Amino acid sequence: MLIPFQTNESGPACWLLGLVLLLLLIALVILFFYQRYIASKKAVHHLCDYCGHMVTAVSDCHHAMVRERFLHGVCMECKKECKLVCARCKRPL
Numbered sequence: 001m002l003i004p005f006q007t008n009e010s011g012p013a014c015w016l017l018g019l020v021l022l023l024l025l026i027a028l029v030i031l032f033f034y035q036r037y038i039a040s041k042k043a044v045h046h047l048c049d050y051c052g053h054m055v056t057a058v059s060d061c062h063h064a065m066v067r068e069r070f071l072h073g074v075c076m077e078c079k080k081e082c083k084l085v086c087a088r089c090k091r092p093l
């Protein structure tokens, strides 16, 4: 009599704990991707030494959009590695 009562009591509690942990995990994942999204948005702007503006980076080969990496980027036009240049004056960033 005592054992089924205990399992009935601990069952919903475990389920609830699991649900709370799952929700926390989902919240963390959302926060992680949100921060990455914000970081990727922020990284698009660079301070150009030549024209002194906050500018977006473009590729040196096609002056096209770049997927930015550390100190270089991948040109969205030709999908090759390229240097980042200022979108305004086309000088290296």
Ligand SMILES: [Zn+2]
Pocket: 048, 049, 050, 051, 052, 053, 055, 086, 087, 088, 089, 090, 091
């Ligand atoms: Zn510039």
Ligand SMILES: [Zn+2]
Pocket: 059, 061, 062, 063, 064, 075, 076, 077, 078, 079, 080, 082
């Ligand atoms: Zn290119």
